[in-house]
Each structure stands twice: as C-alpha cells, then as structure tokens.
Amino acid sequence: DFPFPFGWLSGYLAILVGAGLTFVVQSSSVFTAAVVPLMGVGVISMERAYPLFLGSNIGTTTTALLAALATPSNMLLSAVQVALIHFLFNLAGILLWYVVPALRLPIPVAKRFGDLTARYRWVAIAYLLLSFLLLPLAAFGLSLAGSTVLAAVGGPVAGLLLLVVLVNVLQCHRPTWLPRCLRSWAWLPHWLHSLEPWDGLVTHCCPCQACSAPHATTKKAHCYENPEVLASQHL
Structure with missing residues (x-):
C-alpha cells in the first residue's frame, strides 16, 4: 500500500495491474484462477483482490478490441463500436x-456468501444453477410471452426482493425504524x-x-504458512 495520504491510490494501481496481466494472458478466467488460490491461503486479501478482478474485467475487453481491428474495412466501424460498448x-x-x-x-456480499458456502456446501451449487440456468431461462421464457407479461411478473418479484433486502439492512443497522413485527423474521415459517x-x-x-459441512479437524502448522491464516484457525 502507498503511505498516507496516498493509500487510496493502491486500489487503482491494483486495477491497472489486473488489467495489464489480463491483457498479457488474454484471459480473465486464467487471471481469476491464479488469484483465487492466493486468496484461499491468505496471501491476497478480499479487499485487494476486488480491484484486481475489476481491472481484469477491463483487460479482457482488449481481446474484443484487437479482434475488431482485424475485421474487414467495410465492417470495421460496427466491430469497433461493439468492442467499445463492451x-x-x-x-x-x-x-x-x-x-x-x-x-x-460486492465485498461484504462475497464474504457473506463465502461464510454460507463454508457452512452449507450445497449453496454454491444452488447459486450456480439459479444464477446461470434457472433465472436466465425464466427471464427468457417471460420475454417470449411479451413485455407486458415480463413486467407483470418480473416487476413484483424484483420489488419483493428489494423490499426484503431493505428490511434486512434496517434490521442490522436501524431496527427501531421498523415495526416490531419486521424487526426479525421469526414470525415466518x-x-x-x-x-x-x-x-x-x-x-x-x-x-x-459431499454437500455436508466439513468436520472440524486439528491442523498442523507449518513455518511457511501465512501467519494471518494461522491466527484465524484453532491449532
């Protein structure tokens, strides 16, 4: 990190590093796959990996830009426009x-989801199925039925989700702002x-x-392991 008062520049430097490395390997997936294990062993924190991944999203757009520049002259303008949109x-x-x-x-959401996945292994599979299969199929099916049906079904669902998120936030930070019945979800099944x-x-x-929570085991410490990881474990 940069010394005070320039510490805020560290994140933007990480964005540039992520973009540059992704441009070199020409794959954001390869870059992500290299960073995630480093996060797992505690070498890179979530707060530092976040701007790296954001930069990777910028670096991966260079592939489309390079491909657009290689298109025939009669299609060059359209290809560059699409690449710039990306x-x-x-x-x-x-x-x-x-x-x-x-x-x-995304940082607190990722931490929360990581805690859930560590406790319930099947949550990761459910997330993948829901986010990349079921929800896209549902949105696609509703869009085929027409914009009116999509708005009539998707609007209330989106509104309900936003309401639940808002109530959860208020329950954690401003419970007195809520009616007594909404200060907890205990009244629900x-x-x-x-x-x-x-x-x-x-x-x-x-x-x-395989979906069960892992049993607690005693871990033997090694001198080469990250001290931050060891401090967070019961040895």
Whole structure:
C-alpha cells in the first residue's frame, strides 16, 4: 500500500495491474484462477483482490478490441463500436462499484456468501444453477410471452426482493425504524428464514455426503504458512 495520504491510490494501481496481466494472458478466467488460490491461503486479501478482478474485467475487453481491428474495412466501424460498448460497460461497473467506497457492496456480499458456502456446501451449487440456468431461462421464457407479461411478473418479484433486502439492512443497522413485527423474521415459517431445514433435506438426499459441512479437524502448522491464516484457525 502507498503511505498516507496516498493509500487510496493502491486500489487503482491494483486495477491497472489486473488489467495489464489480463491483457498479457488474454484471459480473465486464467487471471481469476491464479488469484483465487492466493486468496484461499491468505496471501491476497478480499479487499485487494476486488480491484484486481475489476481491472481484469477491463483487460479482457482488449481481446474484443484487437479482434475488431482485424475485421474487414467495410465492417470495421460496427466491430469497433461493439468492442467499445463492451469496454464502456465494464468501465461503468468500476465507476459504479468501486469509486465510492460505500458502494463496494460486492465485498461484504462475497464474504457473506463465502461464510454460507463454508457452512452449507450445497449453496454454491444452488447459486450456480439459479444464477446461470434457472433465472436466465425464466427471464427468457417471460420475454417470449411479451413485455407486458415480463413486467407483470418480473416487476413484483424484483420489488419483493428489494423490499426484503431493505428490511434486512434496517434490521442490522436501524431496527427501531421498523415495526416490531419486521424487526426479525421469526414470525415466518422456519424454512423461509433459515437454511437449516434445507440443509437437512439436502444432506439426507445426498448419498455421498459431499454437500455436508466439513468436520472440524486439528491442523498442523507449518513455518511457511501465512501467519494471518494461522491466527484465524484453532491449532
């Protein structure tokens, strides 16, 4: 990190590093696959990896730009326009989710999701199926039915999700702003406000126990391991 008062520049330097390394390897997936294990062993923190990944999203747009420049002259303008849309879209993500520190919401969300996945292994599989298969198929199916149907179904669902998120935030930070009945979700059925019933169902149905939470084990320390990781474990 840069010394005070230039510490805020460290993140932007990490963005440039992520963009440059991704440009060199020409693959954001390769860059991400190289950084994630370093995060797992504690070499890179979540806060430092976040701008690296944002920079990787910028670096990966160079592939489209290079491909656009290689198109025939009669299609060059359209190809460059599409490549620039890709670049500007990813750049807008940085402006939205990084420039203002209070809006760096992916960091706490990732930590929360990591905690859930460590406790319930099946959450990762459910997330992949929901985000990359079920939700896109549902949106595609509703779009085929027409914009009216899409708005009539998607609008209330999106509004309900936003309301739940808002209530959760207020429950954590400003519970007195809420009516007494909304200061907790205890009044809902247990399976609607806890993953415990779902975990019992999944672990009961899964014969290989791969989705079960890992058992606590005693870990032997090695001199080459990161001290921050060792400090967070019970040895």
